[in-house]
Amino acid sequence: MKKRKIIITILDNLIWPLLLITIISFNFISDRFFTPFNLTNILIHSAVLGIMTVGQSFTLITGNFDLSSESTLAITALIGAWLILPSGQPNFGGDIFLPVWLAILVLLILGIVAGWINGFLITKLKMNNFIVTLAMQIVLRGFMLVISEGNTMAGLPDSYKFLGKNSLGPVPVSVLTMLIVFIIAHIIMQYTQFGRNLYAVGGNPSAALAGGVNPDKYTRYVYLISGLLAAISGWMLAGRTGVVVENMGAGMIFEIQAAAVIGGISLQGGRGTMIGAFGGVLLLSVIDSGLSLMRVSSFWIEIFSGLIILLATVIDAQKSKILSDN
């Protein structure tokens, strides 16, 4: 009993020693790693991943997942730009010329709608969440290609890029936004009835229902949240890079899941904290940056990402094994 409890506690918090070891190792390998410039860079590059991971963590904690969020990110970024920009080269917009604030409002609503459709199909029509969110991923990516015709949209106004590019004093707005999102998510999960109910739904939906917590209702909420956060991420990423490319965010879902799961969010639902997920985001960003500094080929970085996903899943599987043994 005691031993299992200790092992669980260790596995739950494994992200922190992992992160520490990684940082120390890169510090030894490259003297350009532990510099204010590089560390700020790491944080800036982790902002989008971070916000996406929060959204994913909400769904994972309730025992769900959202494979579509990377496409939601892309389509919202695209629609936002399309509503502002003129048509033709080099902008490839829609000639709508919406005010920037209105375009942003539309893209946020679009994200929520995508999440709502996911939640509706999964809870009302009782469809499988893997198929629903995978199909949504493909459909949204398809729409994006249809609208952009494969062109790269450029020339976004500075006011649109505020979230991705600006700084408040020394602090980049994107990093600040990510931190605020994490803090709010943490408070929700630890200190509100809503958060507790999400854990209950993921831990055992039948017990939650018998305890007066409707799992379907909360499943719909988390997909809304995931959609909204993906839209914010899309807006941020378009702002940071200044362009909207057709493969924006493609394949990012694996990085997102890896960050959440290695940070202690269980694929089985019901376990994990937002602080842990934050650690997972930092670990992935640090590794990405460190390997780039070492001039490791991006193909190798792919392999490392894959291995991290495997490692995260192994740890998660061990946890559920210990938790289910009786």
Add this chain to the structure above:
Amino acid sequence: MANSEHYVIKMKDIVKTFPGVRALNHVDFELRKGEIRSVVGKNGAGKSTLMNVLTGIYQPDNGEIFVNGKMIKPMTTEKARKLGIAYVHQHSQLVPALSIAENIFIGDLPKNDLGIVNWNKVHDEAILQLKELGLNIDVSRKVENLSVAEKQILEIAKALFANAHTIILDEATAPLPKEDVKMLFGFVKRMSEQGVAFIYISHYLVEVFDICNTVTILRDGEKVGDFNTCDLDQQELIHLISGEKVERFFREKVELSTETVLEFRNITKPGAYEFINFSLKKGEIVGLTGLEGSGKAKLIRGLFGLEPFAESGEVYLENELFYIKDSEKAINQGIAYLPRDRHGLGIIGARPVSENITLSILRKLVNHIGFLILKKEKIHVEDFVDKLGIKTPSSSQLVQFLSGGNQQKVVFAKLASTEPKVLLLNEPTQGVDVQAKVEIIKIVDQLSRQGVGVIIVSEEIRELLDICDRIVVMFKGKISREFDTKNKNTTAETVLMAIEGEA
């Protein structure tokens, strides 16, 4: 045959140790040809370990195993099977989507010269073989459509076709419907008369008396003794299993309140229950019983909002019309529900004790901006841990790591936390060992004394007689009889007859 002196199984001086636990401590076990022997004990007494040693799943640290007089060392699962020992688990090993005939010949289907399955032969052979065991079944039925008892019979038959002489029947987690029990036991008895020996592992002590000739009692890894079932009564057996004098709990009769807390008027759901008129007083405990499918469980599940409720009729909660919406509303209005399969439905194992207890009352534990007041929660949890005597190192312990009995108490703490007016219990003592049963009944009794009206849905008539003020019997969707438990003429037999629809 039961008196045969031929021992099919002899286990001598078996010791099995797991890290930190001596699961079996010098246990002897013997089984004669044609004997039906029950192995009973609390959870963790060593029943499963003993069977796992016998079938080669575990290797004992010490001791010898003889099958038909021959020492087998080491025993392996393969050898056990070849030597004719079959383990029929509570989880069926049959393939649900295939027919009975296919399941019988699975892996060895009769084929013609071209290597194509000869389905006619499969069908005819299956019928023939089952007939030899006295079974007349339509072998083209799919296994997924069989009842639990039918599946068990089929598994036993399969084992017998493979020349098994000893069959270990592991308890079903839920008691089988009466009809099915009769069918299964009839089959087991017939087979035993033909020389097959059975080891029957069960929590349902009534069944032990129904079917077994002999019983081996284990406690904390030690053998208490072997007995003939005819030399024991149920009370003695319970005593021997627990090792303590388990007092049977009788509810001290209370003066019932005149206030009605819950009332059903003409509640009707076609096909499930009809014209249910029923009222529950404050502090009253009513047992609702009947056969499987009589509508008793549907009625309380529907009331709590877990399935569609009545299409006509009214429910009054404290004399106010109550509309069913969902479980959240039910709890907020003062109705609490204990699900039938507590392990699967009641606890959230991966979350701490505290979160499990306060799950349904979080709305009472938040401040004006919606944040949980953790201090208030902690006080509440500690209060209930204390009151119900939940043994846990701390309230942050994961429920998964508590013992079964303590998990039960956590669920009751959750229910009691909601300060219900009406408490609905669906088979509260099912699959629970004797000690824990008494504890649960005591908790229910206490709650009723605080004014909670309780409805217990159960088929354990003796328990209902001990704890309830009134027993209501449902038969085919209607309330067929009511019994006042204070009445001297109310006995297990009369209630049982009403349940079967014979009175």
